[in-house]
Amino acid sequence: MRRKEDRxxxxxxxxxxxxxGNIMLISFALYGGMFHGIATEFxxxxxxxxxVIALPAVLWCARLFYRSAxxxxxxxxxxxxxxISLGILTGSAWGIYSTVTGRGEVYFDSxxxxxxxxxxxxxxxxxxxxxxxxxxxxxxxxxxxxxxxxVDGQVQETPLEAILPGATVEVRAGDSVPVDGxxxxxxxxxxxxxxxxxxxxxxxEPGGRxxxxxxxxxxxxxxxxxxxxxxxxxxxxxxxxxxxGRRKAPVIRLADRISxxxxxxxxxxxxxxxxxxxxxxxxxxxx
Numbered sequence: 001m002r003r004k005e006d007r008x009x010x011x012x013x014x015x016x017x018x019x020x021g022n023i024m025l026i027s028f029a030l031y032g033g034m035f036h037g038i039a040t041e042f043x044x045x046x047x048x049x050x051x052v053i054a055l056p057a058v059l060w061c062a063r064l065f066y067r068s069a070x071x072x073x074x075x076x077x078x079x080x081x082x083x084i085s086l087g088i089l090t091g092s093a094w095g096i097y098s099t100v101t102g103r104g105e106v107y108f109d110s111x112x113x114x115x116x117x118x119x120x121x122x123x124x125x126x127x128x129x130x131x132x133x134x135x136x137x138x139x140x141x142x143x144x145x146x147x148x149x150x151v152d153g154q155v156q157e158t159p160l161e162a163i164l165p166g167a168t169v170e171v172r173a174g175d176s177v178p179v180d181g182x183x184x185x186x187x188x189x190x191x192x193x194x195x196x197x198x199x200x201x202x203x204x205e206p207g208g209r210x211x212x213x214x215x216x217x218x219x220x221x222x223x224x225x226x227x228x229x230x231x232x233x234x235x236x237x238x239x240x241x242x243x244x245g246r247r248k249a250p251v252i253r254l255a256d257r258i259s260x261x262x263x264x265x266x267x268x269x270x271x272x273x274x275x276x277x278x279x280x281x282x283x284x285x286x287x
Contacts, residue, residue: 002130009123012061016116019057020109023050027109040102047099047106054108058092062115064122078263086267088115094286105287144212147178150222163228171221177214180227183207189217195233 026046033043065081065088072079091107098104148170149158155170160178163169168184171177177190189201194213201217204210210223213234229235248256278285 006126009064009119009126012064013116013119013123016057016061016112016119019053019061020112020116022053023109023112026050026053044099044102050106050108051096051099054092054095054112057112057115058088061119062088065118078260078267080259080263083263083266083270084114084118086270087111090286104283144176144178148172160228163225165225165227165231167225169223169225171210171216171223173216173219175216177210177212177216177221177223178228179223179225180209180211180232181223181225182209183221184224185222186220188219188221191215191217195237 026049030038030043030046032038062085065085068079068081069085072082088111091111094104095106095108095111098106144160146157146159147163148155149163150168150170163179169179169181173188183204183206185206187203187205190204190210191201192211192214193199194215195211204221209226210221211234212228212232227233227235230239274285
């Protein structure tokens with residue numbers, strides 16, 4: 001599902017970039033015509049060509065913003081995608097009107113470039129969020145989900161949830177330690193880089209403490225369990241990571257609080273400006 005979503009967004013970015021790039025080439029000729037003159041039939045041809053090329057970006061690529069804006073309207077809230085959608089649709093509608101009537105300005109270059117940049121920004125944002133989520137999920141996967149429980153000299157694979165403090169587990173060379181505990185038998189080199197960041201392995205002997213998520217490197221250990229799951233050091237570390245992922249930074253909380261008022265103020269000012277200019281000169285109201 002993630003690959004499907006990424007592919008869909010990348011296709012939208014590609015189509016929007018194609019539309020924006022080609023319309024910018026056409027606009028270069030139109031801008032040159034503003035200063036040096038251009039025949040009316042060529043100007044109209046370039047306007048209609050820009051309109052045709054812009055339609056895929058406006059009608060399909062920007063649907064992400066339309067859906068988000070419509071959802072906010074239905075929920076009775078304000079969202080940044082509302083003014084974005086209004087800007088895209090208004091600029092496109094006015095460009096169509098100017099193209100059909102043969103007078104006024106067209107904004108297809110600005111509209112399509114805006115769509116392309118917004119989609120690219122959304123891709124970057126999604127990528128960064130997924131990297132953070134993947135890192136958190138990887139941390140969860142580093143601790144084993146089962147352990148070799150020693151009962152009356154017999155070793156049996158047991159889910160970690162069924163192991164209680166005071167039990168005895170076996171950790172073989174190359175295994176990740178599944179629990180926090182105290183070494184009863186054996187000595188081994190231990191890779192503790194997950195918890196401490198120390199790249200050089202340390203040596204643990206009977207009476208020494210081991211922690212879940214570390215890795216035995218050289219020989220077998222028998223460990224008395226003192227903590228499992230969320231009660232281990234790595235479990236508490238994962239809880240802190242999860243809590244930090246849910247908690248927003250103060251600047252983000254401030255932005256969330258003022259964004260609704262900001263969007264409402266922008267929409268209100270735009271409406272007042274449009275009404276005032278409609279009374280002064282309707283031809284300039286939309287612009």
